[in-house]
Amino acid sequence: MELRPSRAPADSEGRAAAYSRRARLISEPENVVPACEIVAVEETEIDKKQCDSGKWQKMSKPHAFTVHYIKRARNHRWRCSEITFWCIDEQLCNQWIQALKELLDSQKSRPKRLLVYINPYGGKRQGKRIYEQKVAPLFNLASISADVVITEHANHAKDNLFEVNIYKYDGIVCVGGDGMFSEVMHGLIGRIQKDSGIDQNNPKTPLAQCSIRIGIIPAGSTDCICYATVGIIDPETSALHIIVGDCQPLDVSSIHHNNTFLKYSVSLLGYGFYGDILKDSEKKRWMGPMRYDFSGFKTFLSHQYYEGTVSFQPAKGTVGSPRDKESCRTGCHICRQTKQLEEQQKNYGLEHKEVEDEWKVIKGKFLAINAVNMSCACPRSPKGLSPAAHLADGSADLILVRKCSRFNFLRYLVRHTNQDDQFDFPFVDVYRVKRFQFTSKHLEDNESDIKDVGKKRFGQFCSDHPACCCNLANSTWNCDGETLDSSAVEVRVHCQLVKLFARGIEIYKDEAAYNLSSNELLS
Ligand SMILES: CCCCCCCCCCCCC/C=C/[C@@H](O)[C@H](COP(=O)(O)O)NC(C)=O
Ligand SMILES: Nc1ncnc2c1ncn2[C@@H]1O[C@H](COP(=O)(O)OP(=O)(O)O)[C@@H](O)[C@H]1O
Numbered sequence: 377m378e379l380r381p382s383r384a385p386a387d388s389e390g391r392a393a394a395y396s397r398r399a400r401l402i403s404e405p406e407n408v409v410p411a412c413e414i415v416a417v418e419e420t421e422i423d424k425k426q427c428d429s430g431k432w433q434k435m436s437k438p439h440a441f442t443v444h445y446i447k448r449a450r451n452h453r454w455r456c457s458e459i460t461f462w463c464i465d466e467q468l469c470n471q472w473i474q475a476l477k478e479l480l481d482s483q484k485s486r487p488k489r490l491l492v493y494i495n496p497y498g499g500k501r502q503g504k505r506i507y508e509q510k511v512a513p514l515f516n517l518a519s520i521s522a523d524v525v526i527t528e529h530a531n532h533a534k535d536n537l538f539e540v541n542i543y544k545y546d547g548i549v550c551v552g553g554d555g556m557f558s559e560v561m562h563g564l565i566g567r568i569q570k571d572s573g574i575d576q577n578n579p580k581t582p583l584a585q586c587s588i589r590i591g592i593i594p595a596g597s598t599d600c601i602c603y604a605t606v607g608i609i610d611p612e613t614s615a616l617h618i619i620v621g622d623c624q625p626l627d628v629s630s631i632h633h634n635n636t637f638l639k640y641s642v643s644l645l646g647y648g649f650y651g652d653i654l655k656d657s658e659k660k661r662w663m664g665p666m667r668y669d670f671s672g673f674k675t676f677l678s679h680q681y682y683e684g685t686v687s688f689q690p691a692k693g694t695v696g697s698p699r700d701k702e703s704c705r706t707g708c709h710i711c712r713q714t715k716q717l718e719e720q721q722k723n724y725g726l727e728h729k730e731v732e733d734e735w736k737v738i739k740g741k742f743l744a745i746n747a748v749n750m751s752c753a754c755p756r757s758p759k760g761l762s763p764a765a766h767l768a769d770g771s772a773d774l775i776l777v778r779k780c781s782r783f784n785f786l787r788y789l790v791r792h793t794n795q796d797d798q799f800d801f802p803f804v805d806v807y808r809v810k811r812f813q814f815t816s817k818h819l820e821d822n823e824s825d826i827k828d829v830g831k832k833r834f835g836q837f838c839s840d841h842p843a844c845c846c847n848l849a850n851s852t853w854n855c856d857g858e859t860l861d862s863s864a865v866e867v868r869v870h871c872q873l874v875k876l877f878a879r880g881i882e883i884y885k886d887e888a889a890y891n892l893s894s895n896e897l898l899s
């Protein structure tokens with residue numbers, strides 16, 4: 377056999393073969409690389425020193441090519457590894473390079489042109505360095521061309537997406553945190569609706585899906601969207617998922633107030649506890665990611681509760697439930713089945729049935745109201761706010777934490793970090809929903825006062841008297857890491873509205889195994 381890997385084990389003969397017909401490259405015994413996990417193939421220049429050393433010296437004029445491929449490491453981390461094949465026959469070597477390049481070209485889901493937005497101020501302010509050192513070299517290797525925009529102010533990326541010709545790109549990449557992803561997603565969804573003549577202000581209008589995928593290079597403070605869709609916060613891993621052209625659809629919630637569009641959310645939409653943390657932490661940006669611990673502690677001590685009414689329509693067409701412990705993983709069957717069910721309903725013309733579906737109404741005093749479209753797993757809480765929430769099942773998990781003691785609230789928070797069920801408390805309720813509304817008591821009172829003109833406005837009364845014992849304070853919403861000020865919202869989940877360069881969290885047969893070969897993956 378003429379083809380020899382340069383790193384063949386000492387005891388083997390260096391026997392290696394590449395079977396392009398089966399689209400697999402066998403580089404070493406038991407080390408199979410599927411074609412879809414090859415990053416690049418290039419001719420290798422051999423210098424004199426290499427040529428004269430070791431077992432290659434017998435070859436008179438060797439030729440070589442190098443295959444760069446994905447190697448799986450611990451905790452869902454991917455690395456770009458390489459192997460060089462040697463051969464005496466120049467023509468054969470070129471044939472191999474040609475065949476492998478054609479194999480790569482035939483993979484149509486791989487992006488060729490990307491538009492990249494870098495937030496230089498996100499997280500630890502390392503966005504630019506991360507992109508230049510870890511991502512750009514991989515994109516170059518994979519022959520991906522990238523137009524890079526370094527943002528100069530908030531909303532720069534979003535506004536830019538309305539101006540550029542987005543259709544010449546195969547994907548939009550954002551380098552930053554959840555807030556930066558949110559900005560890019562708003563730009564992309566908004567642009568697509570504009571081009572499709574859809575009015576985002578109408579909460580009932582179905583939205584046009586975005587076929588241009590979004591890639592996230594994590595360089596923010598929480599990076600929960602990256603963590604929950606890839607399984608690790610690691611720029612190199614995310615870059616490799618972009619290169620191989622992965623595709624993970626994602627549910628998006630639209631948030632409206634009185635027929636006015638406010639925002640979209642894909643991860644956490646939180647009122648009370650998480651809204652207050654975010655609002656307080658925005659003033660402490662200089663602290664970097666640590667600001668969340670500081671503001672978290674402060675918000676916990678303030679123990680503020682909020683009164684209001686939540687109403688929602690329980691999701692009927694979904695297969696799972698929030699407490700079934702079925703977490704969303706690569707090729708998730710719950711997401712797939714739910715989508716199939718939805719399509720069947722569409723075919724039967726049942727999609728407007730929701731209008732008649734019953735609304736459940738809950739009035740009360742809440743420490744936190746969280747709606748999550750995905751688990752919201754992040755390094756702070758590896759199982760997330762709702763461990764069994766799904767990326768693409770067209771529903772959100774609505775978590776209501778009613779007023780309770782500080783001690784009980786702490787118990788609830790601590791359960792985000794251990795194996796115990798965080799929903800197993802009498803003051804916590806969780807529902808899987810497709811739509812919900814929230815109105816703060818403050819606003820309800822004001823609205824009823826408008827009808828009852830003679831009455832003194834309660835809201836004013838309370839702000840006039842800060843010592844007043846009535847609790848009519850308002851919180852703000854934490855919408856994927858950006859604040860949103862509205863005491864009444866109407867939320868609707870749009871099934872699989874956007875797509876990411878990701879594949880969800882992979883399941884390994886042996887999660888502890890260090891060097892997993894790709895054939896050890898279950899799915
Ligand atoms: C003993 C106390 C233990 C506390 C564990 C509490 C679990 C923390 C779960 C965090 C949920 C994260 C949801 C993601 C939110 C992001 O969108 C947002 C913004 O992220 P960004 O700064 O843009 O990366 N970050 C926060 C903390 O609000
Ligand atoms: N050049 C910039 N200057 C200031 N703010 C920016 C800039 N670029 C983006 N932003 C805004 O910064 C916010 C937070 O960014 P993000 O990358 O999520 O970092 P972090 O995770 O630290 O919050 C985003 O909402 C985004 O709109």
Ligand SMILES: [Ca+2]
Binds near residue numbers: 627770771
């Ligand atoms: Ca979902």
